[in-house]
Amino acid sequence: MEEIQKYVDMAPDLMMIYGTKVLMALVIFVVGRWVAKWLANVSRKVMTARNLDVTVVSFVGNIVYALLLTFVVVAALSQVGIQTASLVAIIGAAGLAVGLALQGSLSNFAAGVLLVIFKPCRVGDFVEAAGVAGVVDEITIFSTKIRTGDNKMITVANAAVMGGTITNYSVMPTRRIDMVVGVSYDADIKQTKEILSKILDNHPKVLKDPAYTIGLAELADSSVNFVFRPWVNTADYWAVKFELNEQIKNELDAAGIGIPYPQMDLHVQSLPQQN
Known part of the structure; x- marks a missing residue:
C-alpha cells in the first residue's frame, strides 16, 4: 500500500x-x-x-x-x-x-527530371535517341515513349536517353536539305546549274533566306556531282525533298541530261598465241 x-x-x-x-x-x-x-x-x-x-x-x-x-x-x-x-x-x-x-529506377527518375528541366526534347518532337528515331509521344518519370514512322511505340529508359546523344530534328524552325545530284560527263555544267536553280526558284516551299547552295562538288568515277542544298521549314522537310527528287529527274530528262549509274569499262586485250 x-x-x-x-x-x-x-x-x-x-x-x-x-x-x-x-x-x-x-x-x-x-x-x-x-x-x-x-x-x-x-x-x-x-x-x-x-x-x-x-x-x-x-x-x-x-x-x-x-x-x-x-x-x-x-x-x-x-x-x-x-x-x-x-x-x-x-x-x-x-x-x-x-x-x-532501386538504383536503376532512381537513375531513370533523375534522368527524367533532367529531361523535363532542360528540355532537350519535348512531346511532339522528332528525335533520334538511344538508337531509336521517331516522335516523342510521352515523357514519364522513368521512361520516354517514342513513336516510330511505321507507328510502333518504343519505350526507352530515361537514363539511356540522357546518357547518349539526342538529335532533335524539330527544335529549329528551318532545316537544310542536303542532296547530291550526279550528271554525266557529257552534260553542260552551266546548263545543269541553271536547271537546278530554276527548280529551287520556282518551288513555293523553298526559302529565299537562307539562300540555297548549288555547286560542283566532285568529279566522281562515273558522274559529275553537284551539291543541292535548299532551306525549308522543318515541317515541310520530307514533302519538299520527295518533290525535289521527282522534279530533278523530270527536268534533267527533258533537257537530255543523263543521270549516270555506276559502271565499269572492261578492255580485253588478246594475248599472242603460243605455238
Whole structure:
C-alpha cells in the first residue's frame, strides 16, 4: 500500500513533467505537419510555374512532404524523451538499402527530371535517341515513349536517353536539305546549274533566306556531282525533298541530261598465241 501511495503522490508531478512534454510533442507534430504540407505545396507551385511535367511535380512534391514529415516525427519523439539516434540510424540504413535496390529506377527518375528541366526534347518532337528515331509521344518519370514512322511505340529508359546523344530534328524552325545530284560527263555544267536553280526558284516551299547552295562538288568515277542544298521549314522537310527528287529527274530528262549509274569499262586485250 505504501508503494501505491507513493506513486499516487508522484502522479501530479509526473503528469506535470511528462504531460508538458507530450503536449509539446503534439504541438511540434501538428505545426510541423502543416509546415511540411505548405513547403510541399510551394515546391509544387514552383515546378508548375516552370512548366514541368505534372507527373514529376506530383512525385517530387510527395517526396518533399515525406522527408519533411519524417523529420517532424523524429523531432516530436525526441521531445517526449525517446532516444531517436537509433531510429535515425535505422531509417538511414533502410533508405540506403532501398536506394541500392532501386538504383536503376532512381537513375531513370533523375534522368527524367533532367529531361523535363532542360528540355532537350519535348512531346511532339522528332528525335533520334538511344538508337531509336521517331516522335516523342510521352515523357514519364522513368521512361520516354517514342513513336516510330511505321507507328510502333518504343519505350526507352530515361537514363539511356540522357546518357547518349539526342538529335532533335524539330527544335529549329528551318532545316537544310542536303542532296547530291550526279550528271554525266557529257552534260553542260552551266546548263545543269541553271536547271537546278530554276527548280529551287520556282518551288513555293523553298526559302529565299537562307539562300540555297548549288555547286560542283566532285568529279566522281562515273558522274559529275553537284551539291543541292535548299532551306525549308522543318515541317515541310520530307514533302519538299520527295518533290525535289521527282522534279530533278523530270527536268534533267527533258533537257537530255543523263543521270549516270555506276559502271565499269572492261578492255580485253588478246594475248599472242603460243605455238
